[in-house]
Amino acid sequence: MANCMANQRARAAGAVEALFVRDGVVLEGSHTSVFFVLDGEVRTAPKSNYILPSITRATVLALCEAAGIANRETPVFEHQLATATEMFLAGTTMEIMPIVRVNGTTVAAGTPGTVTRRLQALFRERTRS
Template identity: 40%
Template sequence: MTWVLWNDRLVKDEEIRLSKEDRGYQFGDGIYEVIRVYDSNMFTAKEHIDRLYESADKIKIVIPYTKDVFHKMMYDLIEANEVKTGQVYVQITRGSAPRTHQFPATVSEPVITASTKEVERPVSQMANGVAAKTVEDIRWLRCDIKSLNLLGNVLAKQEAHESGCFEALLHRGDTITEGSSSNMYGIKDGVLYTHPATNLILNGITRRVILSCCEEIGLPVVEQPMSLSDVYSNDEFFMSSTTAEIMPIVMINGEKVGSGIRGEWTTKLQVAFEAKINQTINV
């Protein structure tokens, strides 16, 4: 039996009833988070929940629970489904109301749904690396909000998928921003380069952990936009996300990056990231 969170209750999956006038369904008017689970423990739970509330504030949704209560609801969901290695997906919409583009004068409480499932770590791909394809970034200009408006991301990911690639490497003109569902990093001459946390990217939680790992292993970081025209000159390239962790990109548009295998600094970062995971498990 699969349990899901519906507002403040754990119910069976088939018991959820959502209105056709839910603004998340009609407008993508809502937010979401994905939290990694290792050994039944949420990794960087505080950071994910903090960002969820930040996204809610940015689009003027009031979450009717404290962060501590929300945290407990997520753990209750994990425990009910006995998830060991997996993820939690949580979504909040503005609620249900007669369809108008502006916020309705009266609207029901925000609708919260969350589910969890087993998701294995991509160990083989993290060792061998993956391919990426460059795709023009056509998304809106508030990518810092983790909103439900993901059509631009979906189209980019599909284009990469149809080309046999794991991820789309997004760019606005000659400027690399991020991936369709990830952050992007290049390493050149012992320095890591990544786009700064502006409105053009989502400041990934995994990204923040990686930057702290860089400090620990002595890898200098420069947060500045990378040039698409210079992407192939990187010695190493990788992406990061909640479920992909630190994923080497060894080929872009059919051309090898560096030697075409996982690089030395990327490997060191993976080891440092693994140590962070183990700290969570052993708490």
């Protein structure tokens, strides 16, 4: 229920997704997993009782491994959003979607980054073949 309500509030505010933060750690979206590129490495929060298991999340991490893209499941703190060079969401219906603004603040250059675009292509290739 909290996920649905958070998503409705986000949509009413003109956002695509709501991000859940607990104790300063960005966990996930209301119906997606969230990934960050920090210091050249794809990062996402580690599995826990606060993160729903996701086939799409697992697929993104597997694609990173297969393509030699550095990745790590580690807490990403809210204050680190300002230094992320890329951010993206991953979910069943949206697949991989770049994030270019969070709470009105532009992420890096404000355009989808090279890692995100590469993972989008790899994801399409994996799911369409």
